[in-house]
Amino acid sequence: MANAVRWWEMRPAQSRQPKTYVCPICHGPLLAMAPNTLLFPEGDRERRRHAHTACVARQRKAGLLPTKAEWERSLRPAGAERRPWWRRLFGSRRPG
Ligand SMILES: [Zn+2]
Incomplete structure (x- = not known):
């Protein structure tokens, strides 16, 4: 798989055409x-590829093939997600 791809959109597919990919x-x-x-x-959409659902599941389990949401989450600084919203708004120190 191309390493340049940062995230993947994926959806289940099934065709009526007797094609082989x-x-x-x-x-x-x-x-x-x-x-x-x-x-x-x-x-x-132009570069779409058909993949075995089991292969995709295996890659996902190995931490590969991130979705856009997962990729965006990975860009944020570590720990930012776990802080409560009021800490993010007002900072972690409170005067007084
Ligand atoms: Zn496969």
């Missing part, structure tokens, strides 16, 4: 008529 993850054959997963690199 090559899974970009395991490079094995993938039947379009079987349930599979469509991958859009950074949401790009």
Whole structure:
């Protein structure tokens, strides 16, 4: 898989056409008529790829193929997520 892709959009797919694709993850054959997963690199419909749903699940489990929301979360400083909203608004120190 291309390393330049920062995040992936993915959705379940299944076709009525008796086509065969090559899974970009395991490079094995993938039947379009079987349930599979469509991958859009950074949401790009032109570069969509059909992948085995099991392969996508395995990659996701390994921390690969982040979604846009996961990628955006990873850009934020560590710990920012766990602070309560009032701490973020007013800072962690209170006078007095
Ligand atoms: Zn595969």
